[in-house]
Amino acid sequence: MTAEQSDSPVAAFWRFETDDERRIVRDVLYRRFPRLTSLLADCFATVSTYDIARPGYLDGDNDVIAEILVLLADVNGNLDRVSVGRMREILGEGMARSLGRLPEPHAVQEAARLVRAESATIDWEALAWTATDFDGGTRPEDLRPLSPPFWALLNTTEQHAAFNAVVNRAFPRTTAILLECLEKADPLDIVYPDQTPEYPDVVREALVLISDVYADLSRVTPERLENVLYEALARCFGEPPEEHRVPHAVNLITEHVALRSSD
Template sequence: MTAEQSDSPVAAFWRFETDDERRLVRDVLYRRFPRLTSLLVDTFTTVSTYDIAHPGNLNGDNDVIAEILVLLADVNGNLDRVPTGRLNDVLGEGMARSLGHSPDPRVVQEATRLVGTGSATINWEALAWAATDFGGGTRPEDLRPLSPPFWALLNTLEQHAALNAVVNRAFPRTTSILLECLEQADPLDIVYPDQTPEYPDVVREALVLLSDVYADLSRVTPERLEHVLDEALARCFGEPPEEHRVPHAVNLITEHVTLRSR
């Protein structure tokens, strides 16, 4: 857990300062993963005595769904790729992060059972590509990126501003390091002088891919970091990076993290 974000043994990945921030980010997440969101809402409404799962509740008690969605960022909500043991861990972690304390294990187990039962009736592989067009439709197969982007439906200035405000406030150090090192290493050879940064979308994808460790770069091995950057680049650009440039970015990031920890 990052020093810049954590102030309790169980912290939330998402920390919203206003209801507008919460609404905008949640709207993007819920539109991106509608079937998974619906399944989680039904599950928590059934098993929980807490009001933590109603999408219309803007009081913060229901942020468990946003926490769970980001914990499944590596599989983009594709529950076919999540074994039962991991699903139980993710649901429990999401509830703990949202509530600020460990949930009743029996509630987590029952939630896992209900989600597993509901999941068996859904074609998750098809849904993974159901919302990958920034205009809200489905891209033709030959135009799809190498992997579905987590932030596929982040398509208005208001949504961008809300998400940037949340992640920059929660992870300023990680965001700064990733952007600086990616711009310097330039994995796709697209950076030119006096232009706006080319890799902020990649940084946003990398942050959610590292949500299990609260985007704490000091807790990420170079091997995993290289995999995360490869995946984030594939999701955003749909083409492989220049040879050796991602390892170069990893080295730059590692040097930054080492220097800042002294």
């Protein structure tokens, strides 16, 4: 965990300061993954022995769901790509991060069983594309990026402002380092002087792809970081980067992290 986050071993990835931030980010996540959100909500409603609502705040299950969705960012909510053991880990981690305490093992076990049972009849691969247009429809094959973007429905100024407020407050250094190094390495050769930054979307995708380590770059190996950048670029631009430029970005990021660690 980074100093940008809480010292608690189960701090939340999503830490909202206002109800508007929570509402907007949730809305984007839930519209992006409607079937998965519904499945998780039904499962948690059934596991009634585990109180996931905080005192004075009866909507705690939704915060748990938001944590779980980001922990599934690497598979874009495709539960067919998540093993039974990994599903238990993700559910337990999501509960713990949201509630600030470790969940009861039997509750995690039961939630995982319900999720696995209810997901067995769903074609998750097809659903990965269902929310990538404004109307919630699917894109034709020839218009799809190489991978579906996690933040496919982050479209309005209000949504961008809410998301940026949350992640910039929680991960200011990581966000700044990723953006600076991507702009400098320019993997797609699209950066020109006096233009607005070209890679904020890639940074957003990268942040959720390393959400399992709280977007702490010091906990990401160069090999994994390179894979994360390739995936984030594929999701956002739908075309491969120039071969030497992603390793260059990784080297720049690694140097930044090393310098900050020695401060």
